[in-house]
Amino acid sequence: xxxxxxxxxxxxxxxxxxxxxxxxxxxxxxxxxxxxxxxxxxxxxxxxxxxxxxxxxxxxxxxxxxxxxxxxxxxxxxxxxxxxxxxxxxxxxxxxxxxxxxxxxxxxxxxxxxxxxxxxxxxxxxxxxxxxxxxxxxxxxxxxxxxxxxxxxxxxxxxxxxxxxxxxxxx
Numbered sequence: 001x002x003x004x005x006x007x008x009x010x011x012x013x014x015x016x017x018x019x020x021x022x023x024x025x026x027x028x029x030x031x032x033x034x035x036x037x038x039x040x041x042x043x044x045x046x047x048x049x050x051x052x053x054x055x056x057x058x059x060x061x062x063x064x065x066x067x068x069x070x071x072x073x074x075x076x077x078x079x080x081x082x083x084x085x086x087x088x089x090x091x092x093x094x095x096x097x098x099x100x101x102x103x104x105x106x107x108x109x110x111x112x113x114x115x116x117x118x119x120x121x122x123x124x125x126x127x128x129x130x131x132x133x134x135x136x137x138x139x140x141x142x143x144x145x146x147x148x149x150x151x152x153x154x155x156x157x158x159x160x161x162x163x164x165x166x167x168x169x170x171x
Contacts, residue, residue, distance in 0.1 A: 010045070017052030021045040039160055042117035048073070053104030059095035063118045063158045065144050066091045066103075071111030077101035081129040089133045090143045092156040096125035120159040121146065132156055 011022035011029025022029045023043040024036045036042070041062075048054075053073075066073065072086040077093070078100040085091040093101065105111040132154070134143055142150050146160035 007045075017049040019047040039119040039121075040116070041119060042115065044115045046111075046113050046115055048103075048105040048111045048113070050105055050108050050110060054102055056100050056102040058098060058100045059093070060098040061120060061123045062095040063120050063160055064093040064095060065114075065116040065118070065156075065158070066093075067114045067116070067143070069112040069114065071105060071107050071109055073111050073113060074104045074106050075101060075129065075131070077129055079127060079129065083129075083131050085131045086133070088136060089131060090156055091129065091131040092144055092158060094120070094125055094128045094159060096120070096127040096159075099127040099129070101129070118158065118160050121161040122159065125159045130156055 005023070007021060011024075011026065011031065011034075013020050013022075013027060013029070021044065023045075024034045024041065025031050026042055026044060048071075056076075056078075066085060067090050068085050068087050070087050072084050073091075074082070074084045075091060075093075076082045083091070084106075093099065132143075134141060142153055142155040144158050145153070145155040146158040151157065
């Protein structure tokens with residue numbers, strides 16, 4: 001079922017450096033009718049101010065996909081991974097048995113991104129992080145997927161069971 005909700009009716013939080021809108025219950029926004037869809041638990045529209053970001057914080061047993069819409073976000077984690085994901089590109093973090101990470105906008109303009117959390121198909125997987133550039137080619141592309149048939153497509157792998165690919169955004 002498609003449920004069209006105007007952007008101004010989403011759950012929201014704003015402080016000096018973060019303007020976020022929640023499609024599902026998240027943090028201090030709670031709506032028992034909006035707890036996610038299947039394994040999809042979080043879809044947030046975030047704008048992170050220049051020179052700001054999320055301090056180190058832990059996650060576990062969650063697949064976290066970040067699609068950067070404008071600007072770039074920098075990542076550092078407890079596994080020693082670090083990198084920068086620019087507009088149009090995707091990063092995937094497997095929280096698994098536990099990972100601590102920080103994400104920062106090191107640029108001079110706000111970063112806009114989608115952050116999507118999906119429950120994994122099993123608990124306790126090896127934590128990890130990866131990012132990939134997706135050159136724009138027109139149309140839709142599979143950017144992240146748990147389907148075995150997408151393994152050689154260039155899509156970032158997810159630890160999820162799904163009947164269809166998790167396509168996010170244009171390429």
